[in-house]
Amino acid sequence: MTKLIQTLIIGLEYGCVYSLIAMGMVLVYRTTGVLNIAHGGIGVLAGFIAWDLNTLRGWPYFPAIGAGILVAVAAGLLFERFIVRRLAAPALATVATLALFLLLQGLVFVVPWWGNTWGQVFNSPFANKQVAIPGADYSVSWDQLILFGNVLLFFAGLYFILRRTRVGLAMRAVSDDPTAARLMGIRQKLVAPVVWGLAFGLSGLTTMLLAPILLLDNTSLTAFTLKALTVTFVGGLISLPLTVLGAITLSMLEVSTQLYLPNVKGLSDAWPFLILIVVLVARFARGTKALEDTAVAPA
């Protein structure tokens, strides 16, 4: 019983992390056609700014992480305004996010007073607090609960924005058919900043949520980002619910193989690839067209 609860909670924890990152990627990809590789880099930048303010400058915790996330949002807006907008093709913008990723990972070392940055402790005020689960010899830490809560909030928020708000509907229209969206009078110039700001802010938020659970360093999101990328595949880089489903499935599979089949070495790390093959075969069996970037035949 305890083992099952354990599996579920750990699976959910990592599933949430993958989902957060993967959703940010899908959001950007759908609306702009750009694969945002910079996710890890932005998170690191925001995380270190918050850590700097909190531990080096003595800001209280919440204003510090708020500032970190704001910086991430601002970075998103600037990136959109000065770089993405200048690049006509999404594929070029994808490469630009890659450059940004390298730049930011390095930046953490370049700032002199951040010094050597591997593994900084950045505790939330809820460190070392946990809630026991009734009926099982197990507990969930507050930090984990906050992670779950935030993921739920983000889901709900995103759902609301995409369904009920003008800009959200515009985002969906753009992702469905950018040309038709233009014909409706939707200005990319207004949609794109929202998307980029949201995505970069999400990266920042993800770091803030993870830092108390893990340590903060310049690669803390990279490993997760790689797995999240494979998860986006499940939803074909389009469907948000499928992406989340894929994320949770992947983490559950990983955790349960590690806990129930500890002797099958390497299986848990092969899951991203195996899932990918399953998705491919399923698509193939259904006769769905091969996944590719081309959406519409030339007019």
Next chain:
Amino acid sequence: MLTARGLTVAYGPVKVLHGIDLDIASGEIVALIGPNGAGKTSTLNAIAGLLPHQGEVTLDGEALPTAAEEVVRKGLALVPQGRRVFPTMSVEENLLMGAYSKGARWKGSDERFAPIYEIFPRLKERRRQEAGRLSGGEQQMLVIGRALLSQPKIVLIDELSLGLAPKMVLTLLETIQRFNAEQGTACLLVEQAATAALKIASSAYLLQRGEVVYHGPAARLRDDVDVLHSAYLGQGTARRESAIRR
């Protein structure tokens, strides 16, 4: 109302429109016909701001912007080829996007959609359904309805009939005619299957190899089968018939 002077469009080194002139009066239905590759779609896309072009396009004497998202705000709506609904959005949401340029909100949307639902009752039945799952005809209704919701002075419709049953085409054309009569919305119809369009149009342009080879009353074109034939069958005949050029 809508005028184009010297409209030129090129894909790379290949010119597809060689400086054509168009005039559409207020409340008029005009057909733009011609064979495959004559440049019809390019004309529409250029006017609507989807294609970079040279030449002057004005609406009510005012130069149209060159960006599609701005053109629609000036009161020109394009229904592009291929029934481009937003497939993952519901019918309602699609319609709402149509009203986007008029600052539409969910509030009061029912009243605003009412005229559309009245013309296309099928859409009302399926208002919550994903647009991607509608049939071809329904999708065409949706894109037309969507375009009308921006309350345009003129609507440009590209290949209304493509892939639709003749009966459905007829229904749609009748609807357009009705809307035109009731609201006074001008309409530029691009059609490859000319006969149906020519039925409701008052005047027509015949386009061939990027040039206007005929402009005049639609009825004449409709009745004079020879002209139409020559236009579609090749330039030899066309040159012989060039006498009819205005």
Next chain:
Amino acid sequence: MSTVMERAPSELSPERAPAAPKRSPLNRRTILRTIGLTVLTAFVLTMPYDMNWAGSAFALDYGVIIGMVVLSVSVLGWIGEFTLAVVAQMGFGLVVVNLLQNAGMPFLIIIPVVILSSIPISILLGVFALRLRGVYFAIATLAFGYMAQKTFFQSYLGVQGGFGGTDSKAISRPAGFQGSESFYYLLMGSLLLMALICWAVNKSWIGTSLTALRESEAAFSVLGHSPGAYKMFTICLSGAIATVAGAYFGMLQGLVPSNYFQPALAVLYFGFAVAGGMGSVGGACVAGIAFGAIPKYFDSLSEGKLVGYDQFFIGVVALAVVLWAPGGFAYIGRRIWHRLEGSPPAAPEVSTFEIDVRDPLAAAAAAGAETPDGAEA
């Protein structure tokens, strides 16, 4: 025209540049080319000594190997794809070398076997390429690289220390090439050979077919060609280069822990390839050598205090390239060369990357934008 890619590096084959009918530019061009080629050859031949002021010849060896890796990434640009599995392919090359050296095989047998050993993995990736395009293919290769690193390299090669899993012996350099300087000549020779092969392939009918394939796969297959075979060929070529690079990498380093085969590094190498000019042979070699060697030179300048600087600056350079010279170093190099020669500027190159494939109208616009009046001069 929209998808013209750099076909041949000006550095390697300046005589291939389009002949411009000008008043006796031939003399000037011939002289310039002779000088350029001589300077380049001299520089390449003496590089370890020219650069000795900055650091050991090792850095350059490392750079040349990265040049091979980047070349392997860049070659895939011919079919309009990018791969993140090169790092895994390098790792397999290293493992093969280790096994063969433990079995006492000589160098001349090892390299052909390494090339052959790359084929099965390339075919596996090729199967993905048949079903997946663009970003999706990249993700598939990433998942493959991730699996290879986690399930195999980490246990076989260990972390940080090297060969933690198997207690194998360190890989040694081939006889006669033990020193960093002498090893450089072996590496540079191999890189030039690879570049030459790639260049020849790209110039042959295969290259022409690949261009056609990239422009329109449908049209290509309708004409009776098999897109699959061409794709598979390119992926095998790229895989063989990456695997050989991995083999040399093992020989250079001796002990290589698994952290050198993290999939995240593939993202870095892709960045190098873009900076060099995706699809370009010469650009890839130059970018790889520069971005590989310069940080290594930095390494010896400080006590690790410049550790993130290389990443930071590579990021800055990559961003600048994307913004101002999407054709990469290859494009910049050609422009400068043409200016020197006094021949008309190269046609502005647009890689497949520049077109929003989701939106045919935008693509058409992009294609049309540059043409009617000759666009930028």
Next chain:
Amino acid sequence: MAYLGSRRLFVLLTAGALASAACGGSAAQRAALKVQSQNQAGTNAAAPGGGGYSGGDAGASAAPAEAGAATSDVAGSSPGAGASSSGSAASPAAGSNSAAKSSSAAAQPATRSAAGSSGGSGAQSSGAGAGKVLPGGSSGPTPGAPTPGGPPGAGSAVGGATDVGVTANSIKVGHIGIYSGPVGSFGDDLSYAGRAKLQEINDSGGINGRKLDVLVRDDAWDGTKGMNAARDLVEREHIFAFCCIMSVNTSDPLTPYADEHKIPHIGADGWGEPQYKGAWTFPVSASAVTEAHMLAKYQAEKQGAKRVAIIYINNPTGRAYVKAYEEVIKKFNGEVVFSQPATFDDPGTTTFIAQARTQNIDTISTYLDPGIFTRLVREAAAQNYKPKNAFSGAAGLYFQVTPNFTGPNGEGTIAATHWVTNDMDTPGYRAYKAVVEKYYPKIDHSTWTKGGFVGASIFGNALKSLGLEVTRQRLKDTVDTLSNFETGLGPNISFSPGHHRANKTIYLAQIQRSGDKFEFKYIAGPLVDEYAETN
């Protein structure tokens, strides 16, 4: 063209980097710059002595010399010790065997002449020293034969036979530290203690008139990088010897390399077993195997450990740690139920803890750095789990950062260390602390800082005892017969040829609460490893 462009860019960028380091840099960065400028000063000082050793002045003459060195590498002889003089009267083959046999101090001169490499044997060596110039004679600035170039200058300053990396007034020493990488944030301290001792030697007059010119490199705790740095130091910078490298991942592969090139490495960290197989490597700290033995014994005897789980960094040392722990715990009827490798990018601590809980583990032992260890402990706390005997770990945990990172969750953790613990406050520890903190006041005193200090002390003493005749072979022979060197930090160090396992002593410390802080406190030791191999 593009290449040139990018190079110019990089020059600019370098300038920017240096500028930013100079303006806003931390104390450590300024120290780094200082060392560099020192090095430069050393170069300049050496130049008039005859022959730059770095080949920094490129030019036509440098290239052939380099090529010569490279070919001699291929021939398999060492570039050091003048054995590269292929055409001279030296007999390179005579080298190591006879050296290994001669064990007494009295035999030293004989050994030297047998080795042949250091030229003449007597004190009147200046002429003989000149004899080991390359065939090329005066024109070729032989790597590492600086003194003979200018006989008058050499004569006036100091005499004595010299070797690669030794000039009239300096000895080039290579040091590789952990300044970046996954353990970089506390890894630099490991180097600072040894460097402090070397600096102190310089500040108190140097080695018989010669200053130590310490070239420092970073390995990012990565053996591959470390070996790159080592090759650069040996083959391009032509150092005389390595001193006090406290990074196991570099020391391990460096051992065979040092033997091959006959370069002394005094004061290695000794954590990895391969280091004890080297004739030219002299480890001063204890092996991870010894730590595992003593930890297992202590935990079995004092804590009743029966079911153990081990998480380890998957390098050779980590695997040896697991094996050694298992061997000893079995003798006490315990078992290692499962072990799991960890990596820095994805340590897998979550599932390790989850599995430990379901397997009824009473003791978790680790071979980790403080970073992953902290994640492990936090994970355990989040899951409301703590094994009965809490956590234990190899000397990698014995840092003050560990309790700082883990907070109350880490209470009860036992770590091994090879020297007296910080709270023992012996006179020797105070003396050590005084020297180290004079140069690096904020250092985190750990097993490794003490090891580095001891290594540097042995290096300095041995060099001093050589007099003016500083050769690699003599240094090796001297340290090889070192007997009962007083470290003042617990165990004393003795070497004999073929037996370099000098330190088999373990102290154990436990994280305990003191006030609102947590610190490592002495709980046991010195424990001498009775299971250790005898080599």
